[in-house]
Amino acid sequence: MQAIIYKYLEKGHTRTIQIKKNIFITFLLKGGSVLITFLLVPLTINYINPVQYGLWLTISSMIYWISVFDIGIGNGLKNEIAYSIAIKDEGHIKKYISTSYAVLTIISLGIFTIFFSISYYLDWNKIFNISYKENINIYPILLIFVGYLCLQFVLQLIDAIISAVQKVFISSVILFTSQLVGLISIYILTLFVPGSLYLLVVVMAGSSLVVIILASLYLYKTNLKAYSPSYKYVDFTCLSKILNIGGSFFIIQVFSIILVHTNNFLVLKILGPEAVTMYYIPFRLFSFISMLFTIIIMPYWSAFTNAYATKDLFWIKENIKKLRLVWLILSMGGIIVFIFSDLLYKLWISSELKIPIYLSLAMLLYVMVYSWQTLHVYFLNGVGKIRLQLYTIIIGATFNIPLSVCLGKKYGITGIVSANTIIFLLMSIIFTFQYTKIINEKSTKIWDK
Template identity: 40%
Template sequence: MNLLKKQILGFFTKGHERTLLAKKNIIASFGIKGISIAINLALVPLTINYVNPTQYGIWLTLSSIVAWFSFFDIGFGNGLRNRFAESKAHGDVEKARIYVSTTYAILTLIFLCVWLVFFTTNFFIDWSKILNAPKELAQELSTLSLIVFSFLCLRIIFQTINTIIVADQKPALAGFLNMAGQLLGVIIIFILTRTTQGTLINLGLALGVSPIFIFIISSFIFYNGKYKEFAPSLKNIDFSFARDIMNLGVKFFLIQFGAIVLFQTTNIVITKVLGPEKVTVYNIAYKYFSVMSMLFYIILSPFWSAFTEAYAKQEYNWMKNSIEKLKKIWLLSIPLGLIMVLLANFAYKLWIGNVINVPISVSIAMAILILLSMRFNLFILPINGMGKIRLQLYVNIAISLVYIPMAIYSCKWYGLEGIIGANILVAAIHAVISQKQITRLMTTKATGIWNK
């Protein structure tokens, strides 16, 4: 017992200060993410029973379409994350404060303009055609789209507090705020199931207002407490700093846009080719196997800002050791994926009953996709932390040009398995290229496009 205590104590007290901070965040994040996963799993049957499988599929597809507009932040969130971490690493509090205030100001201006444009054009959009939904739902879907879009704009602005928390290498705290928003949403949906008739409008209001409420409260608390010296203010807004954020942020913006084309269009293609109910089947399998990626991301998340700091200080040995440890952890996820495939049908039945049938072939394909995506994220998060993202940008653009026709063709001929296969190919390409780049960066052999 004494030996075990020493080993546990040594785990939290020995090693590089940056590594110890990452360990503490990882341990805390496991508990938080465990609750978050449970909430997400509970939300699916709760939502399906509140509306119905077809309406749930419509909701997922509409959410995917509206999520496209999140790229209008032009990468300012991720740009702020790196610039804030760099400024704090160099002890430049004034610069960090200006970055924060300027980001809030720019995001507010951008999304106010975007909201006004959407509000005007929404009157002329027939959402029932876009979502392949019954004509009688047209008016309800128009109202729902405006609700969802309005909440999206507000969330992007107010979640800047989470960006600062993560940049300060405290992803567990950021995860807690996200979890709190999810929990509040589930509580509201549960109350609605007991008090109201299921409607998409109520669903949109409940899931939209919950995270925003949490972010507003947490912003008030942190900007009057721990992050008081970085609190946004009108006098600290300096639009000349916007270019510094945008130099990196625009690249992240284009990468995010490519990611949206690659992954958010999946729901749209499935809806158009196979119908809204198949979107529900796809997303149930995705949410089930995403448990693996959620757990893995808990371990990965502290390393973005940690690599920003390490790269600024040129601590390459620490970076190499960290990547090797992460590779070993990823290998452990392979047997976990196999076990989840074997238990898939039992898990689906236990989780959502007999409402939806997910073929075993879809489960196998989804497991492969998630594992490859985890491998890609293993390398790309540290690369993002270093800010060497131009290669990733070019690869995303190239793949985006061919993805949609490839996805439609695969879906028409091979169903859900086909479109998942298209995503597997994309994830494999990204994983191979990102591994080569991180290896070159850590050995200081990266030149040309590999180092930009």
Template identity: 35%
Template sequence: MTQKKNLLNTLQKRFFKSNTKRGEGLRKNIMGLLALRGVAVGISYLRFPVTLRFLGAELHGVWLTVGGIINWFGFFNVGLGTGLRNKLAEALARKDTKLARIYVSSTYAIISIISFIMLVMLIISAFTLDWPKIVAVSESYEGMLVATLLIVFTFFAFRFVLKLIGIVLVADQRPALSQMLQTISSVIFFIGIWLALKYRIMYGNLVVVGVLSSGSVLLVLVVASVILFSGRYKNIRPSIKYIDLHEFKSLASVGIQFFVVQISVIIMFSTDNIIISQISGPSDVVPYNVARKYFGITEMLFMIVLEPFWSAFTQAFVKKEFRWIRKSINKLVVLWGISVGVSLIMLALSGWVYRIWIGELVVVPVRLSVLMMLFFTIKTWNNVFVYLINGVGKIRLQLYMSIVIALINIPLSVFFAKNLGMGSGGVILGTIACLAFGAVLHPIQYKKIINGTARGIWNK
């Protein structure tokens, strides 16, 4: 026990402890994120088998696919959420409250308009598209599927606007509070689905899962928005009279570039379930997601440390604190190396963990586990440098890479999965191939930016 405590103290001192105000803020946020996200992830891992038992393998695969589709639309804020994150962080660093309120008000206004348009389109799609065919299930599920989609789409439209409160918290370097909202939602969802399974409430019905999943998030966001904009953020709460189209252009110029990058992210990370469902059937989506959840633990832990750095990098770059940025990146690279070692241990134990966690309900091929581990290893490596690049808004190179990736990701995934007969493993291999571009180019761009030698596309 003493050795474990000493190890934790050493890690905290080496990576998190700082005498500066920014460093102390990062340390507190990292520790808060570690606790809160640990609870959220623990709940999600407990919820996974409960939901699987409630719905069965086929309908659970359908739910995962529907969730992936919803995640696509989560990026359709035209990058304004990310633009707000950067611009608001800059305004708060300069203590310009009026400009901060203009940014917040303008973003809420345009996101509300986008949300309304999107809701109309989604409702029309629920009645006009052949959803059983899209998710590859029997026509007998059509009524249940349409009802679920209408509920999820409606809740999502409101959530689309209200989740901006999380962006405000992150821009103010309070990501732990943003995570708290997600954790509370996860707890409510878990309690709901556990009670539904225990008392057989509409057993095996997608509608129940849709209401619990979407409703829990919406409820928490409504309460949080009222509390925060009535208290701490009263001076920057959205107001019609602070909507400024001139400043909106500033937000949009950054946001549209982030939007294109996000489209690429959608294609890489949210189409996998549909591709697998179409090639191998919805049941094959489940082992893919089991492996993804398991090896995603390393990314989750790594992102807990990385999350507070985005806005911190923005403020440090504005204040030209380049020495602090270099030291921070070096520490993050060391932590990435540690995460790789943890991933290898997880790979060795994966078969045993799957049996304890899921039992005989799902079989995960070893090849899929290896590829999933490699996927998260490359993804976290990229994020070390992407968070700095995004924080300072130099994303033109990333924009062009994203366009290339958007064009080749799905064909590559289908080729590996279908033509080479690799199934779900081929789908993730296609994504790995796309991530390889950034694994080389992002570190090069970081060095050019921080050394003051970035020119042309490297500095845009």
């Protein structure tokens, strides 16, 4: 068996071999991450309660919100490094990386200073729709979490660099390790410390932060030593090159967050904190489709950059066909999970929460459509054709919130999920058509930007 696996991994184009190795190792690690995530849900709910757990989910979703403030530096840097490697011009990579770290450090300090200055005067309990009978002071929790986010904001740049050199499995090692440390820490809390949302935030945020710091120090001493950042190489004049495409990525990230990561907050405001837990459980169950699909396509972003830079369109076309087949297989698996979803909820959660069948169906359709859209977005991002994506996501995000509010008030959580699905379905059609035109070398005007 070992010989068969090795033979498969070493077969094909150099670019393909690198992708297969990344996917194989990442799958092994993600299997552990999935198990940890599923164990964390009931463990965390039992440690606090469904209301506090809903608040934790909403607060933790801010990770995605604040990540956009890198003004597209992460994705711009990723493309610039991958392109430089493809054309064998790596002389400026260290300068790009050092400057990116410097800029993100300045931005993160600014974010925390602004938040610290104004947050004390806001009624956070009202903003998060927390009943005063819950006796929760959310302000110090938010202050700690935002401080953590600002540090994570700078350190997460390592993920873009790892992806650019086509070593994305290392990101999975970092994630798995931080999740494992978090799981062990929460388990220890359940044994010795009474339920506390405050301690939960400290432990979950702190475990991730420690792991990524240690991982970054190790990588810059070993695998990425040639690209190790230094203040000596900071050169703000090279920032314009990173932001040439990074600026568009920044706008896309902002509206992606509005489109994807505001659901927790919308459910919270329309239906209350406990409804966030009701939303999260089927989302976590069916998100295995998008999660597994993301594992597979993650190495392709920079690989598409490399292939497009070297005019290898045949390789791109063949691999898109394979990825579409993978999407179909995962979607069929999602249908099977839907059929047995009631049983799976009982085995997994073992609580009084009853998940409506229509919510499970809506979540299945959402992750299927989202994954198809993501496939073509990765191609467009890799080849730098993102102008149409920029316009489309701005329009989609603009319509998503009023549509979600309208359907949410009428159909509850199912309505909010369905609003996302409708928007992503329309975007998927546009991006699929654009890919077809580009790969057949028939793209002109907006389709080629």
